[in-house]
Amino acid sequence: MGKGKQTGKPRRKINLVFNEEKRREFLQGFHKRKLQRKKKAQEELQMQLKDERRRLKQEARESYKKLVTSHKPIPELEKLLEKEYETEDVSVKVVELSIDNIAKSKNLIGSNFPHYEVDASIEEDVDEEAKPEEIPGMELKYKPELKKKPNESSNTTFNTKKDIKRELRKKATKNVQKSKAFQIKSKLERQRNKKMSSKKKSQKMKLHSKRAKHKGKKINNE
Template identity: 50%
Template structure:
C-alpha cells in the first residue's frame, strides 16, 4: 500500500496535471491540502490564545489606558462610540481656558493703562508760574512776617519808574495747516499734552496696540472669523436651496400650463 500511495505523490510532484487525472491522486492531493489547512488553523488558534493571555496579563498589571479600553468590552464600546462626546468636551475645555486667558489679559491691560495714566498725568502736570504764588504771612508774638515776591516791574509801577525794557509781541492768528504742522514740530517732547482728553487718547492707542499683539485676543478673533464664515456659508446654501426650489416650481407650473393649452387646442 505504501508503494502504491508513494507513486502517485511522486507523480503529483513531477507533473500535477497527470497526477490530477487519476481519482486516487486527486484524493491524496485533497488530503494534503486538508492537512495543511488544519495546521494553519491550529497555528492561528494557538496565536489567538497567546494574544488573549497577553491581554489578561496587561489587565492584571494595570496597563495603559488605551490597552485597557481596547481589551475591556464595555470600555472599548464606550471608547469607539464616544468620539463626538470627547470632541465636545475638548472644545468646552479649550473655550474655558481661552476665557480665563482673556480675563487675565483684560486685568493686566487695565492695570497697565492705570499705571500709564498716572505716569502721564504726573509727568505732564502743569508747572505753576511764579506770578501764581500767593503771599504768606506768619503771626508771631510781637510782630507779623509777610513773605512777598518783589520784582522790578512791581517796584517801577509803584514808584512811577520807567521799569525794565520789555518787548511787547502782538498775537498773530494763523489758520493755515502749514502753521499747525510747524507748531506740532516745535512742541517740546513730553509737553504736547494740554488736556486730559489728549492723555486718554494716547492711552487708548497704546491699549489697542497691546490688544493686537496679544495671543489670546488673536485666537479669539480667529475663532470669531471662523464662526462668521460658517454662518455665512450656511445662509448661502439655504438661499441656493430656496432659489432651486422656486425654479423647480416655476418649471412645473409652465409644464402644466403647456399641457392644458395643448389639450384645449386638440378639443377645439
C-alpha cells in the same frame, strides 16, 4: 500515523456579547470628547483675555500716573523763573519769556529767519546744469519725492486729563489687538462667520432649486 496529543494549557473559550448601549456610547464618545475639548479651549481663551485686559488696565493706570506727574508744574522752578521786586510805589515782576510763549499768546512776534533773494538768471543756469541731457525716445521720468509725515506721538501735547485718557485708550487698543489671545479670538470669529455665510448660501441654493423644480412640474402638467 495518528496526531500526537497537544500539551500545555487548554484554550479559554471566549463568548462575545453584543451590547447596543455600549456600542452607542463608544461611537458617540468621539463627538462628546471633541465638544469637551472645544469647551475647555474656549474657557482657557476667555481666561487669557481677562488676564490680558487686567494687565493692560494696570499698565494704563501706571502710565496715566506718570504722565500726570510729568505734566505738573514744579513750584521750585517757577520761583526761580518768576521774581518780584517791590519798591516804594511800584512792584516789578521779572518773568522769563520764550518765543513759543509769545507765539501761543497770538502775538505777531516770532523768530527772525533771514530771507535771501536769488537772481532768476542764476536759478535758470543752475536748473539747466542739474538736468541731464535727454535723448529723444529715452527720456528719464523722475518720481516725486514722498514727504515723510512727522511723528505725531513725539509732538503730542496734553492740555487736559481727557487728552491723556484718550491717548492711553488708543495705546491700550493697539496692545490688545497685538496680543496672541485677541488674535486667536478674532480668527475663531472669522471662521464662525465664514461657516454661517456658507450655510446660508447653501440654503438659498436649495430653495432656488426647489422652486425651479416646482415651476417645471407645473409647466409639464399644463
